[in-house]
Amino acid sequence: MIDTRSNPxxxxxxxxxxxxxxxLVISLEERLAYRGDFVLGTLMRFLPIVTQLFLWTxxxxxxxxxxIAGYSRNDIVAYYLxxxxxxxxSSMPGLSGGIARSVRDGSVKKYLVQPIDYVSFLLASRIAxxxxxxxxxxxxxxxxxxxxxxxxxxIPDALTIASFLLALxxxxxxxxxxxxxxxxxxxxxxxxxxxxFAYMLVQYLLSGHMFPLDMLSxxxxxxxxxxxxxxxxxxxxxxxxxxxxxIWLGKVQGxxxxxxxxIEGCWVVVMAVACRIAxxxxxxxxxxxxx
Amino acid sequence: MNRYATIFAxxxxxxxxxxxxxxxxxxxxxxTSLGWMSMNLAFYLLVFTFTAEIGRGTGWTREPFFAFxxxxxxxxxxxxxxxxxxxxxxxxxVRTGGLDGVLVQPLDAQFLxxxxxIDFSAFANGLVGVGLLAWALQSIDHAPHFxxxxxxxxxxxxxxxxxxxxxxxxxxxxIWMGRNQSLYDFWFxxxxxxxxxxxxxxxxxxSPLRALCTFVIPILLVVNVPxxxxxxxxxxxxxxxxxAAVIAAxxxxxxxxxxxxxxxxxxxxxxx
Amino acid sequence: MHNSNxxxxxxxxxxxxxxxxxxxxxxxxxxAKEYRVYDKPEGLFASVSGLFRRTSRLVPALRGVNLTxxxxxxxxxxxxxxxxxxxxxxLLSGIITPTRGTAxxxxxxxxxxxxxxxxRFALVMGQRNQLWWDLPAxxxxxxxxxxxxxxxxxxxxxxxxxxxxxxxxKLLLQPVRELSLGERxxxxxxxALLHEPEVLFLxxxxxxxxxxxxxxxxxxxxxxxxxxxxxxxxxxxxMKDVAALCQRVVVITHGDxxxxxxxxxxxxxFTTHKIVTLDLDHEPSQERMERFGFPCEIRGPQAILRxxxxxxxxxxxxxxxxxxxxxxxxxxxxxEEIVASLFxxxxxxxxxxxx
Numbered sequence: 001m002i003d004t005r006s007n008p009x010x011x012x013x014x015x016x017x018x019x020x021x022x023x024l025v026i027s028l029e030e031r032l033a034y035r036g037d038f039v040l041g042t043l044m045r046f047l048p049i050v051t052q053l054f055l056w057t058x059x060x061x062x063x064x065x066x067x068i069a070g071y072s073r074n075d076i077v078a079y080y081l082x083x084x085x086x087x088x089x090s091s092m093p094g095l096s097g098g099i100a101r102s103v104r105d106g107s108v109k110k111y112l113v114q115p116i117d118y119v120s121f122l123l124a125s126r127i128a129x130x131x132x133x134x135x136x137x138x139x140x141x142x143x144x145x146x147x148x149x150x151x152x153x154x155i156p157d158a159l160t161i162a163s164f165l166l167a168l169x170x171x172x173x174x175x176x177x178x179x180x181x182x183x184x185x186x187x188x189x190x191x192x193x194x195x196x197f198a199y200m201l202v203q204y205l206l207s208g209h210m211f212p213l214d215m216l217s218x219x220x221x222x223x224x225x226x227x228x229x230x231x232x233x234x235x236x237x238x239x240x241x242x243x244x245x246x247i248w249l250g251k252v253q254g255x256x257x258x259x260x261x262x263i264e265g266c267w268v269v270v271m272a273v274a275c276r277i278a279x280x281x282x283x284x285x286x287x288x289x290x291x
Numbered sequence: 292m293n294r295y296a297t298i299f300a301x302x303x304x305x306x307x308x309x310x311x312x313x314x315x316x317x318x319x320x321x322x323t324s325l326g327w328m329s330m331n332l333a334f335y336l337l338v339f340t341f342t343a344e345i346g347r348g349t350g351w352t353r354e355p356f357f358a359f360x361x362x363x364x365x366x367x368x369x370x371x372x373x374x375x376x377x378x379x380x381x382x383x384x385v386r387t388g389g390l391d392g393v394l395v396q397p398l399d400a401q402f403l404x405x406x407x408x409i410d411f412s413a414f415a416n417g418l419v420g421v422g423l424l425a426w427a428l429q430s431i432d433h434a435p436h437f438x439x440x441x442x443x444x445x446x447x448x449x450x451x452x453x454x455x456x457x458x459x460x461x462x463x464x465x466i467w468m469g470r471n472q473s474l475y476d477f478w479f480x481x482x483x484x485x486x487x488x489x490x491x492x493x494x495x496x497x498s499p500l501r502a503l504c505t506f507v508i509p510i511l512l513v514v515n516v517p518x519x520x521x522x523x524x525x526x527x528x529x530x531x532x533x534x535a536a537v538i539a540a541x542x543x544x545x546x547x548x549x550x551x552x553x554x555x556x557x558x559x560x561x562x563x
Numbered sequence: 564m565h566n567s568n569x570x571x572x573x574x575x576x577x578x579x580x581x582x583x584x585x586x587x588x589x590x591x592x593x594x595a596k597e598y599r600v601y602d603k604p605e606g607l608f609a610s611v612s613g614l615f616r617r618t619s620r621l622v623p624a625l626r627g628v629n630l631t632x633x634x635x636x637x638x639x640x641x642x643x644x645x646x647x648x649x650x651x652x653x654l655l656s657g658i659i660t661p662t663r664g665t666a667x668x669x670x671x672x673x674x675x676x677x678x679x680x681x682x683r684f685a686l687v688m689g690q691r692n693q694l695w696w697d698l699p700a701x702x703x704x705x706x707x708x709x710x711x712x713x714x715x716x717x718x719x720x721x722x723x724x725x726x727x728x729x730x731x732x733k734l735l736l737q738p739v740r741e742l743s744l745g746e747r748x749x750x751x752x753x754x755a756l757l758h759e760p761e762v763l764f765l766x767x768x769x770x771x772x773x774x775x776x777x778x779x780x781x782x783x784x785x786x787x788x789x790x791x792x793x794x795x796x797x798x799x800x801x802m803k804d805v806a807a808l809c810q811r812v813v814v815i816t817h818g819d820x821x822x823x824x825x826x827x828x829x830x831x832x833f834t835t836h837k838i839v840t841l842d843l844d845h846e847p848s849q850e851r852m853e854r855f856g857f858p859c860e861i862r863g864p865q866a867i868l869r870x871x872x873x874x875x876x877x878x879x880x881x882x883x884x885x886x887x888x889x890x891x892x893x894x895x896x897x898x899e900e901i902v903a904s905l906f907x908x909x910x911x912x913x914x915x916x917x918x
Contacts, residue, residue: 047480050500051487058346058491059338068341194319201326210334218340298709305698391658392693397681398710407695556674559598560659 024128028135042140049080069214075249077151079212081144082245087209088133088141089168090175090240092126099183100192103286112283119180119279126176156250163257167244170264175240177271184275187282206232208242214251233260236267298398299406306409320412324371328364328416335360349490350523358427358522359488363514364420366450367482372413374458377405379475381462390466391560401551405459424521431522439520442533446517449540453513456543457481463547463554485510488518509539587631588762588794589655594664595627595818596650624650626818627664632796637788639805640798642815643906648798651815652764655796656686669762682711685755689767692747693754694739700750701735704757711758718757725753729783745776752780756787763788765797769804781807802899814902816909826898833905834896837875841866841882842890855882 060073071079099122102108111118156164182199186192204210217229232238243260246252252260310317335356338345345351351359381404384390393403428435435443461477484504489511492501504511516536519529601619625647632638640648653659655666657673657680666673671680687693694703708718726732729749734742739750748768755763765784769777785808788795799805805812805826812829814822822829839856841847843864852859855878856868870878875893882888 041476044476044480048483051483054491054493054497055338055345055487057494057497058349058487059342062344062347062349063342065341197323197326201330204327205330205333210330211337215337215341219337294709294712298706301702301706301709305695305702309697388688388691389693391653391688392686392691394658394676395656395681395686395693396710397678397712556660558659560653 096183100186103186184278355522359518361424368417450513452540456547459547589632684762685760
């Protein structure tokens, strides 16, 4: 990741790690410089859930059903809170836009000339930024979850927790490679923003951000026995919000859980490869045009 | 005053010309806002497959609820089009010191800073709102009383006035703090509470919240009052709310102006 | 503020009334401005503790200045960056309020921002636009007409006159953001003068401009000021602006006025020596020349000496007697040098005081 030819100091052991550590410290300082902002900002992200809480309470009070698609009122609130955690892992603000922009204004050139792997660099810096975010947001998150503990079912067993954590890590990688690949489209298209917008729109609806995807099981696709929920399970979107939350709440278990984890893993691999290919083809095309 | 109308017309004309010059961008912005709106409509349709009404006995069944949503679209699109673009530019103006140039001119600073830029693409949502309203109203068994038709535009205006005051307060906060804050985040969080009928806020936590958002920061009066007037039969208690909306609109405008004037009198100006 | 016809306090006076009663157009007394600056934390530990407590200091931008300017004067505020010149202008144009002191411009207190006041002056800031970025200049001017309530016939006459003077007619229909810095500055000046202000504040107007543009600006300002009898206050850190435009110079450093007077008097006030250039018929030796003046620079057959003023009358004849001089010239220390050393000595004394 670091050019070791022109900089002998970089050959020292853990040089890459040291750079990464510096990145971490600097972004932590940057975050803390905004004082009031981050505590308030983090807490404010929970506000829309308050509205959803009241909405679903009102829906339940008007209907005589005990649950909707297997979710009680409390389950739905717990679900929203858990999707916040997932999205803290899988959302990549500014990633695709940043890549597209660096292609557009030519700053991507320095990654073509020096033996720095752009994708690894981006991944490493994202990890640093995310870690900082978790450190800084841990307290507000813990506070909110503690206050809302009565919405949650009892803490699941160790295996479920392990699957939850695995799904989270995979959702981070999936989110990263999805957006990075989108950004790479900047090598072919001048205005990537419309493509990114279309992706965001579909993701908004199908990731489970707005509602538990199990609710789509009542909607048919025209093919008997195949509901919309079944189709969505094969798409990568649900793994960026819905899936880990559903694991924790026990909505996905046993064989289905393993199947979904495998699908998620496959999507990570597919997108990682797609990203790599897009980078390789894109830089070839870029150099051909003289940059 | 006539002068302000002429000046506003000049700004509006310039923004329209610019939008038409960058036509593809303009269309893209329209499609973007329509896209987000359709996702939300799809969500509401999904919710109504599980229940016939939002909240027991509130009267918000499917068609009235969509009339509510339509009213929200109309009011929000007016605010998004006329006031938000200028407010967003304000953070940049405070940072670069462009605000200095505004304070030196013999014109009301609040007017200049909140109305010099218009985003015509935001009207797209409002137009859809009008269509949605028409569809919803004709599906409701009872037609709105003609008094309701008179009150509706007035209450829409009150809703816009309350939201405008909120924009001005946020602008004042930006000027006072002198930092590059994202106005839009605050805006989103505040207005998020008014997305659904006020009746959903009930119970030991909900009722105080509802009172707070009705009488202290009256965002719940913005969409609820006109929507109720047009989509639900006029009953006795409706009149209290209508009066509250009008008073809240007037009070908000006055208070926000005072806060704004106070902010610009303490203006620090970016150092050179 | 005294009015000699005995009508007591008037909220504002017209320019002719100012001239008649000899009241200064701009009167500043003890004007001071302090800013509270929060210290930025350095390092991780400070960042964390910065969450709970932040240290701050009171930074004085202006330390209680006094100034009077009469009608029709062209005054330059000269000083290095951070001296407080721009703060001073912002106070006089009402953009910020002072910590202490009073000021009166055209009979108004600037920071009360009365519309009557704002209609009578103009502010032009270098590198910062007041023109509407997206509009073509012609539209901006029309907007200006509405905002300042300029009557149509007068507006058109003034506009045409200014536009032709600066030769910017072909630029009027382009959006302002597409123009170069020099072109934008010219249009800013047109906009500023459309409402025929009585007072013009200019904040570093030549910054970032090339030599030609600077020259055009100087000529334009000179002409317009004399023609319209405007009172002009110009801040700059370039000597060139000052030399080209005004008689009166106010030197500001570190928030204080160091000097207020004419340009020539700066030389008398702040220099002790003159520069004597000797053209000899052969290269002189250093020690020989240093008998006459120190420091001494030898360039071939030329010697450049610095000789104390009071001794010039004695030293010059001695030089002429003992050396073969082909040519001799006696000059003042260049203005730039005087001012630069002024700034420097101020900075040093402030550093010593730990301010």
